[in-house]
Structure formats: C-alpha cells, structure tokens
Amino acid sequence: MNIDTISRLRALLAAYYAGETSESDERELHRLLGDASLPDEFEADRRMISAMSLFAPSDGFEKRLSDKIDQMATDETGRRNRSGRFNITLLLRVAASLVVAVGVGATLFFHRPQSGSDLTPEEAYLQTEFALAVFADALNKGCDGIRLAEGSADDGVQKALASIGIIVDGSGIVENDKTI
Amino acid sequence: MTDSKRTKMDIVTFKEIFIPMNRLLYGQALRMLRDPLEAEDMVQDIYVSLWERRSELSGVDNPQAYAVTMLKNRCLNRLNSQRFTEDIDSMQLERESDMPSHHVELRDRVGAVMNLIGELPDRQRQVILMHDVDGYPKEEIKRVTGLSADNVRQLLSRARRFIRNHFSKD
Numbered sequence: 001m002n003i004d005t006i007s008r009l010r011a012l013l014a015a016y017y018a019g020e021t022s023e024s025d026e027r028e029l030h031r032l033l034g035d036a037s038l039p040d041e042f043e044a045d046r047r048m049i050s051a052m053s054l055f056a057p058s059d060g061f062e063k064r065l066s067d068k069i070d071q072m073a074t075d076e077t078g079r080r081n082r083s084g085r086f087n088i089t090l091l092l093r094v095a096a097s098l099v100v101a102v103g104v105g106a107t108l109f110f111h112r113p114q115s116g117s118d119l120t121p122e123e124a125y126l127q128t129e130f131a132l133a134v135f136a137d138a139l140n141k142g143c144d145g146i147r148l149a150e151g152s153a154d155d156g157v158q159k160a161l162a163s164i165g166i167i168v169d170g171s172g173i174v175e176n177d178k179t180i
Numbered sequence: 181m182t183d184s185k186r187t188k189m190d191i192v193t194f195k196e197i198f199i200p201m202n203r204l205l206y207g208q209a210l211r212m213l214r215d216p217l218e219a220e221d222m223v224q225d226i227y228v229s230l231w232e233r234r235s236e237l238s239g240v241d242n243p244q245a246y247a248v249t250m251l252k253n254r255c256l257n258r259l260n261s262q263r264f265t266e267d268i269d270s271m272q273l274e275r276e277s278d279m280p281s282h283h284v285e286l287r288d289r290v291g292a293v294m295n296l297i298g299e300l301p302d303r304q305r306q307v308i309l310m311h312d313v314d315g316y317p318k319e320e321i322k323r324v325t326g327l328s329a330d331n332v333r334q335l336l337s338r339a340r341r342f343i344r345n346h347f348s349k350d
Contacts, residue, residue: 017344019336048344051289054216055313057206061220065202065227066195072231073191 001037008032013045189234197243198230203315204244205251211313212255214294215287222258226251296343307332308339 001009012029015021021029030053032038033046119127189197205226209219230237230247240246297305297313306325310316311332316324321332 017337017341019333019340044344044347048347051293051347052312052340052343054286054290055207055210055293056315057203057220057223058216061206061223062199062202065224066199068224068227069191069195069199069231072228 001032001035001039005032005035006039009042013042016049187235187238189237194231194234194237197237198227198247201244201247202227205247207309207314208248208251209255210290211294211309212252212259214291215283216290217283217286218258222251222255226254229254292347293343296346297339299346300339300342303327304335304339304342307335308343311336312340 009029009032012021012025012032015025016029029049033042033049038046202223205223206219209222210216213219213222226247229250237243237246297308300308303325307321307327310321310324311318318329318332318336321327322329325332327335
C-alpha cells in the first residue's frame, strides 16, 4: 500500500468517524481496508468497519430479491396457463360423459319392454302359487296314469304267458313245471 | 386497508414499491435476529409472502409499515420458537456446533456491535441505528427526528467513535 493510498485511507477514516462519508466513500473505505498489505495501525479500524458492514445486506442481495420476484411471477403465469388447459380438458370430459349418459338414458327410456300386467307382489305370489298347484296336480295325475298303465300291462303279460303255459314267479320263468 | 377493490399488484409496481425497502427490512431483521444469514433468509421469505398477498397490497395505505410489521411478527415467531427449543443448554450448543465457524463469527461480531449500540445514549443510538443499520439517508433522519443536519452528523460521529474504541478492545 503506497503513501498516497495510505493518505487517502486516513482522510476517509477521518470523514467516517466524523459522520461525513457518502455511500461511495464508504465503499472505497471498505475496499482499501480489505487490502492485503494494510498496515497494522489500521487493524482496529478494519475490524470495526468490517463488523459495521454486516449491517448492510451482502453484495447482490437486491439483485437476488429482484430475480426471485421475477421467478415467482414466471411460475405463477405457468401455473395459470396449465390450470387453464386443465379446465378446458376437464370441461370436454364432462361434456362427453353427459352426452353418453343422456344417450344411454334415452335409449333405455324409449325401448323399455312393455309390461303385461300391473300385479302387486302379493297377487303375483298367489298366481304363482296357484300355477304351481295346478302343475303339481297335473304331475300327480300323470304319475297315477303311468302306474295304472304299468299294472294293466303286467296283468296282460301274465295272462298271455299263462295262456301259453309259462308261469312267472319271483325266481324266474317256469315252463310246464320246469324252470328255464 | 380498504375493501373496495382487490386487484393484484403488477410486478413492476411491486418492485418499485418494495425493492427499495430491502435495506430497511434487512436492518430490522438483523436487529432482532442478530444473524446476517438468517436476516437475509427472513427478508427473502417476507418478499415471497408479500408477493403472494399482493391482492391485499393495492389497498394498503403504507406498504413500508405493512412490510415492517409483517417482518417483525415473523422475527418474533422465529425467536420464540428458538427460545422454546433452546431451553436446554445442550440443544443450543449442538446448534452452534452444527454452524460453520465463519457463520458463528459473523453472529458474534454483529452481537458485539449491537451490545455496544445498546450502551449508547438514546439520541446517538437512534441516529446510528437509523443510518448504519436501517440505511436511512441523513436527510430522512433529519426529517424523522427533527434534528439539524449538524446534530445528526455529530451524534453519528460520537456513536461511531464509541463503537470503534470499545470494539477494538474485544
């Protein structure tokens, strides 16, 4: 640090402690006090003014804030655009769903099967019960007919066999007292 | 705040109003938190909150007072939560041991200067806080305090000399 610089530093320090420095003076003061070849006699000033400089934000802080605001504005615009596209898509989907639902509803309404009667559940139960009873009765009659026919057939066969001399018993057929 | 019309402030107006007060907000945050890095983080958070609330800001009569109040409340919350967690000494030691030594040193230097400022007579303290911490120009200090330009300069001079003489003894 040459003699002129040291003189300049002394003048700036005097102005600083007199409360007469401008912002640019103080920037110059910080620069000079940060010089690696600063004489030891300024060490106390360097420490104090360096500590005082912490009361101002770091270099570029204002720029960082400005950039942050720009970024927030950009992000917000992006979100708004994306949300606009989403709404249009959503509206299209809802509209398509409504068209399908209305179509299915109309088809079912206009082509529904015609019902034949307006029975109550109790009436339907009684009718079903009656129909089942008629069916059971008819089924029983059929079974009786079959049994009657079987009996008649057995008698006819017995008579025919007897007429030709063959007797059928539980152990087999006997022809003229000889078992066949 | 008026409820008449709540339109979102545009980015140009927002920057014009709030960016110039960053130094003041930083100084206020530093006074309370006594940590330069935390103070910058806090101010950034405040700008984010201000941006998100800018539909309310159009009706704010004094945006600076609004921002400073928001910042002070946020700092108080931070300090209260720190006090709550730092009731146990071991937790405080653990927190400091996690910090880089440079960060701890910055905090210590700010704390030392703030303690010295706290020892100053009222007028000197008021003037040095306004000028060197909050970044007000001397003209604004004159207007706010009602002091003459020469008084402002003298009070600032005495305060700086006091700090220089006592800080170098540490």
